[in-house]
Amino acid sequence: MTVTQETPTRTVTRESAPLHASLIVKGRDRTGIVASVGALLSSHGANIVSLDQYSDNPQGGAFFQRTVFSLDNPQAVLPAIEHDLRDRLTTDFELEFMVRDMSLPKRVAIFASKSDHCLLDLLWRHRRGQLPVTVAMVISNHPDTAEEVRSFGIPFFHVPSMGADKSAAEAEHLRLLRGNVDFVVLARYMQILSGDFIKQVGVPIINIHHSFLPAFVGAGPYAKAKERGVKLVGATAHYVTEDLDEGPIIEQDVVRVTHAHNAADLQRRGADVERAVLSRAVEWHSQDRVIRHGNHTIVFA
Known part of the structure; x- marks a missing residue:
């Protein structure tokens, strides 16, 4: 590794x-x-x-x-x-x-993969002073975004995670995170976190995904959505739990689409919603506006 x-x-x-x-x-x-x-x-x-x-x-x-x-x-x-x-x-x-x-900003680590729209949006908002956080690091299982991340003055760590056994990668993640962050954001990090990692990391984890789950699971969700003739695309930001994509929801939003939009159009419009929803979730969490209660949240937005 x-x-x-x-x-x-x-x-x-x-x-x-x-x-x-x-x-x-x-x-x-x-x-x-x-x-x-x-x-x-x-x-x-x-x-x-x-x-x-x-x-x-x-x-x-x-x-x-x-x-x-x-x-x-x-x-x-x-x-x-x-x-x-x-x-x-x-x-x-x-x-x-x-x-x-609140004069001490919460420290966040951002996990990302090849898709960079959510990652770069968060870094841009942070640089503009719109997110009251300290971005301690970006961790990715691909090196593609390294130079762009470093241009923001943020440490970048490439930790490969391949195959079914993620234990080595997650051990390195824990080494990097322990004592250095107050929460973690999965900015379209295309890896499933193990239950053991979620327990050991000891800080909240926020994830973003398209709102087609569970209707359009697996690869190519926007193509599947186009085939079904959807009229709305959206995104959901939620806390990560051991139950995949079933954690307490922080924020959701949708945008209308029509029959004239192709799958690429749906994906582009969905990416816009993902950026907005994730940034709001990160902002609200960093401002202590989200209170978890069982499997739902109270959000004083």
Whole structure:
């Protein structure tokens, strides 16, 4: 196995709210949660910038809340806030929570194969400051996009993955990823990840695929779609689980097509939707707007 020898680096990108922090809360709904969170944050001098909440049943149903708040010195104050949140939310309300300094962009690794439309779109948006992430590396089972990726100043790793046994490639992936990334994006990475890899990587994985599944599986889905006379093509971004293409959905979109479009037209229009859907999913995940709940998501977009 040949692997490009580069060291993953963490760079700081421009983000929209350098002194903001996010708080995600979920658990059983009950009276007083929002008021308690607001009072606690206020006691530490935090100013709530935005607050979104959802309950599927106010009488003890599932409760979800995303709060963004500003602080003069997040790194100094957040540990005390987290300590008090643990006492208040975990002990008093039996809720789960996560608090994060949004001035530190999440680190992402992008996996790709030969198809480059989603990969290059993400890198372009990142360079333009539209995605509040640090792209730690790009990993591909083909060397085709190496020069284009490096032109963005991003480390590129070619890790071949051939044959039925993917264990060597996945071991190298884990070596590259451990401690270096907060999530992974499969930008049309045309390899199936093993359940063991998904467990060991220890971070969320986001995938993009055309919305023909499971109607048009296997090779040539757009040609099959054309044969059936479809009127819509689309894409789905979802979290990866051990159940292939059945993980919690983050975002979906479609575009209309007609009988006049050939298979190549469908593929081109589908690629446009894939780019848009994946970029939104990555942006929302990086901003802590997506809360997983069982096999579905609550998205405060």
